[in-house]
Amino acid sequence: MTIKIGILGYGNLGRGVECAIQQNADMELKAVFTRRKPEQVKILTADVPVYSLDEILAHQEEIDVLILCGGSAKDLPEQTPEYAKWFNLIDSFDTHANIPEHFARVDEVCRQNQKVGLISAGWDPGMFSLNRLYAKAILPEGQDYTFWGKGVSQGHSDAIRRLEGVKDAKQYTIPIETALEAVRSGQQPQLTTREKHLRECFVVAEEGADLAKLEEDIKTMPNYFADYDTIVHFIDEETMAKEHAGIPHGGFVLHSGKTGWNKEHNQLIEYQLKLDSNPEFTASVLVAYARAVYRLAQEKQYGGKTVFDIAPAYLSPMTGEELRKHLL
Amino acid sequence: MTIKIGILGYGNLGRGVECAIQQNADMELKAVFTRRKPEQVKILTADVPVYSLDEILAHQEEIDVLILCGGSAKDLPEQTPEYAKWFNLIDSFDTHANIPEHFARVDEVCRQNQKVGLISAGWDPGMFSLNRLYAKAILPEGQDYTFWGKGVSQGHSDAIRRLEGVKDAKQYTIPIETALEAVRSGQQPQLTTREKHLRECFVVAEEGADLAKLEEDIKTMPNYFADYDTIVHFIDEETMAKEHAGIPHGGFVLHSGKTGWNKEHNQLIEYQLKLDSNPEFTASVLVAYARAVYRLAQEKQYGGKTVFDIAPAYLSPMTGEELRKHLL
Numbered sequence: 001m002t003i004k005i006g007i008l009g010y011g012n013l014g015r016g017v018e019c020a021i022q023q024n025a026d027m028e029l030k031a032v033f034t035r036r037k038p039e040q041v042k043i044l045t046a047d048v049p050v051y052s053l054d055e056i057l058a059h060q061e062e063i064d065v066l067i068l069c070g071g072s073a074k075d076l077p078e079q080t081p082e083y084a085k086w087f088n089l090i091d092s093f094d095t096h097a098n099i100p101e102h103f104a105r106v107d108e109v110c111r112q113n114q115k116v117g118l119i120s121a122g123w124d125p126g127m128f129s130l131n132r133l134y135a136k137a138i139l140p141e142g143q144d145y146t147f148w149g150k151g152v153s154q155g156h157s158d159a160i161r162r163l164e165g166v167k168d169a170k171q172y173t174i175p176i177e178t179a180l181e182a183v184r185s186g187q188q189p190q191l192t193t194r195e196k197h198l199r200e201c202f203v204v205a206e207e208g209a210d211l212a213k214l215e216e217d218i219k220t221m222p223n224y225f226a227d228y229d230t231i232v233h234f235i236d237e238e239t240m241a242k243e244h245a246g247i248p249h250g251g252f253v254l255h256s257g258k259t260g261w262n263k264e265h266n267q268l269i270e271y272q273l274k275l276d277s278n279p280e281f282t283a284s285v286l287v288a289y290a291r292a293v294y295r296l297a298q299e300k301q302y303g304g305k306t307v308f309d310i311a312p313a314y315l316s317p318m319t320g321e322e323l324r325k326h327l328l
Numbered sequence: 329m330t331i332k333i334g335i336l337g338y339g340n341l342g343r344g345v346e347c348a349i350q351q352n353a354d355m356e357l358k359a360v361f362t363r364r365k366p367e368q369v370k371i372l373t374a375d376v377p378v379y380s381l382d383e384i385l386a387h388q389e390e391i392d393v394l395i396l397c398g399g400s401a402k403d404l405p406e407q408t409p410e411y412a413k414w415f416n417l418i419d420s421f422d423t424h425a426n427i428p429e430h431f432a433r434v435d436e437v438c439r440q441n442q443k444v445g446l447i448s449a450g451w452d453p454g455m456f457s458l459n460r461l462y463a464k465a466i467l468p469e470g471q472d473y474t475f476w477g478k479g480v481s482q483g484h485s486d487a488i489r490r491l492e493g494v495k496d497a498k499q500y501t502i503p504i505e506t507a508l509e510a511v512r513s514g515q516q517p518q519l520t521t522r523e524k525h526l527r528e529c530f531v532v533a534e535e536g537a538d539l540a541k542l543e544e545d546i547k548t549m550p551n552y553f554a555d556y557d558t559i560v561h562f563i564d565e566e567t568m569a570k571e572h573a574g575i576p577h578g579g580f581v582l583h584s585g586k587t588g589w590n591k592e593h594n595q596l597i598e599y600q601l602k603l604d605s606n607p608e609f610t611a612s613v614l615v616a617y618a619r620a621v622y623r624l625a626q627e628k629q630y631g632g633k634t635v636f637d638i639a640p641a642y643l644s645p646m647t648g649e650e651l652r653k654h655l656l
Contacts, residue, residue: 019589023468044589100653120656127462127597129656130640134455136655137616137643138609140351184602250596259612261347261372265604267612268578269455272600274512276593281466284587284595288465308651312458313636315465323636325428327464328448328457 002028003294005287006063006087008053008079010034010041012247013092014069016283018044024287026317030062060086064297065290068092069283077102084109084117088297090290092122092282099125107304116297118305121289122282123273124148128253130307131271135255139267142257143188147175147196151249151278159224160201163217165209168237170244174198175252183254186266199230202244204237249278288315330356331622333615334391334415336381336407338362338369340575341420342397344611346372352615354645358390388414392625393618396420397611405430412437412445416625418618420450420610427453435632444625446633449617450610451601452476456581458635459599463583467595470585471516475503475524479577479606487552488529491545493537496565498572502526503580511582514594527558530572532565577606616643 005021007014010032021027022045029048034041038050051059066087070076076093083089084106093102103119110117120126124146132144153173160169179196182189201218205211215232219225235243250273257267275281289307292314296305313323333349335342338360349355350373357376362369366378379387394415398404404421411417412434421430431447438445448454452474460472481501488497507524510517529546533539543560547553563571578601585595603609617635620642624633641651 016587019587022589023587096656099656100649103652125656127466130462132655133640133644133651134458137619137640137645138455138612257612259344259347259351259605259608261350265608266602267604267609268600268602270598270600270602272596272598274594274596274598276595277587280587280593281595284466284585291465306652306656308641308648308656309639311637311639312461312465316461317465320636321428323461324431324634327460328424328427328453328634328636 004030004064006066009069012279016280020284020287081105088116090118131253135269139257144255148251149173168204172200193227250274332358332392334394335360337397340607344608348612348615409433416444418446459581463597467585472583476579477501496532500528521555527556578602
């Protein structure tokens with residue numbers, strides 16, 4: 001008996017999910033659903049069909065858990081509530097400000113249709129959220145800090161690419177070491193945006209572009225760069241292809257707390273991710289939580305869920321007995 | 329409405345629990361139970377009674393969750409199954425090899441008596457176990473590594489103190505930085521005991537003791553030191569009191585995994601604790617999980633539990649809505 005997975009959307013994240021399924025013996029990829037023409041989508045797994053998304057309802061019985069691999073801006077706000085009518089499912093919705101609304105919609109559809117719908121799995125939201133919760137519950141007299149990077153920010157890279165005179169761009173978010181050290185020291189510092197992260201940009205300019213103006217335009221761009229110290233490098237296309245093809249990311253959740261009758265002791269909790277591939281790691285989290293979604297559905301624990309609602313044991317293929325013996 | 333806590337056993341851990349309760353507005357310390365004469369036990373909280381353990385059953389109705397603060401060698405194997413007949417409870421049982429047996433006994437008593445009994449909460453077992461489970465579930469093609477320290481090992485300090493000619497001793501377990509770096513590099517090294525940890529000992533010798541022999545006795549002690557590189561310093565009592573009075577500890581759980589169709593990407597998960605006070609941190613974990621025990625009991629989810637069985641949301645005083653809004 002394997003857990004039968006469907007993938008909706010086959011970009012970097014969908015391909016990552018496909019790779020992660022390969023690493024889990026109790027999982028099986030049953031189908032990929034796409035909005036593109038199915039014959040144009042080549043997947044890695046042999047003998048697994050690619051269907052048009054229009055046909056998805058015909059395959060409802062074949063899928064235990066549908067993993068949604070679309071974007072948070074336009075795809076998931078529509079798709080997750082829609083397909084929760086028909087499937088137990090999971091997404092990686094990551095627009096933090098809109099999570100309560102997204103949850104409410106998915107929860108309602110799931111309850112009406114006796115489905116399990118887990119939203120916002122991944123690493124932030126996801127593993128970082130879990131670490132914020134655990135740390136705050138354990139050390140209530142404390143402060144938490146989230147740092148991102150070093151890693152590629154898709155949103156910031158896109159913002160640069162939209163400027164006139166830019167052919168290509170990649171932006172790295174870099175946590176500032178002195179800020180990390182200040183937190184680790186137990187001081188519980190108040191840190192400004194500029195003190196926490198640096199932004200480093202690699203830009204391929206169009207021929208004849210005014211580089212000084214371009215650099216100024218980037219550094220002063222509101223919301224994206226104006227509040228940060230920003231470094232701009234102009235490089236050629238070859239260097240871009242050779243040195244900046246990857247999608248690394250990661251970051252830190254730190255929680256600095258005090259214990260003792262007079263708060264005399266510092267306690268530091270630090271969680272760090274260092275990821276060669278951001279989408280493949282997010283996909284790996286999705287697949288582990290898909291196992292939990294399957295089990296909750298078996299137990300008829302229907303409704304909207306987040307990582308906060310899932311007992312850790314549900315993520316593992318091991319039995320409770322094995323877990324207690326080998327991992328506790 | 330507060331959660332009414334009883335503490336059984338008032339040593340470093342019991343005092344830590346008392347301090348942690350003070351930091352949680354939804355918790356209230358109702359009583360401390362001791363095997364000593366109650367009048368000899370001075371606690372920090374005003375107006376909370378200290379009772380003889382013999383009287384504990386008379387106070388069953390006043391206590392929502394009993395936190396057991398005894399030792400794993402002799403106290404908890406007896407106390408946890410015994411008091412689970414009468415109380416929802418939690419312990420920090422940390423003899424890893426005996427966890428399955430301890431769990432089975434507590435689980436049986438809890439089921440028979442409609443109680444919730446959570447065992448082995450703390451940091452290892454506890455938070456470290458959780459991190460091993462999460463990381464392994466997310467990155468099944470990977471390897472995990474647990475390092476302890478820098479911190480005081482009570483067991484190793486006691487082993488030195490038992491030697492003839494030793495007045496006092498403190499042993500620090502120190503993770504070896506080159507081993508940590510090898511793991512962080514993604515190589516997934518096989519590490520021997522000696523390669524992972526160093527043992528540093530501070531010893532106050534009796535007057536006239538043969539220091540060279542003592543040092544040799546320590547370094548060759550089977551199980552405790554023979555498999556490690558061990559450093560021995562002889563110091564005077566004053567230095568011991570001034571520089572080695574604390575009980576710091578901590579450590580690392582690292583998981584180095586591979587993702588991608590051909591395992592081409594390294595992914596590193598690292599969890600670190602840096603604790604000024606080992607017992608106060610363990611106590612803080614116990615108190616957060618006591619909240620979960622209370623809630624499970626309200627829901628009649630009786631039986632033996634471990635940290636693996638507890639959805640993270642149960643640890644927090646915040647509502648699901650607040651958690652999704654502020655921490656996800």
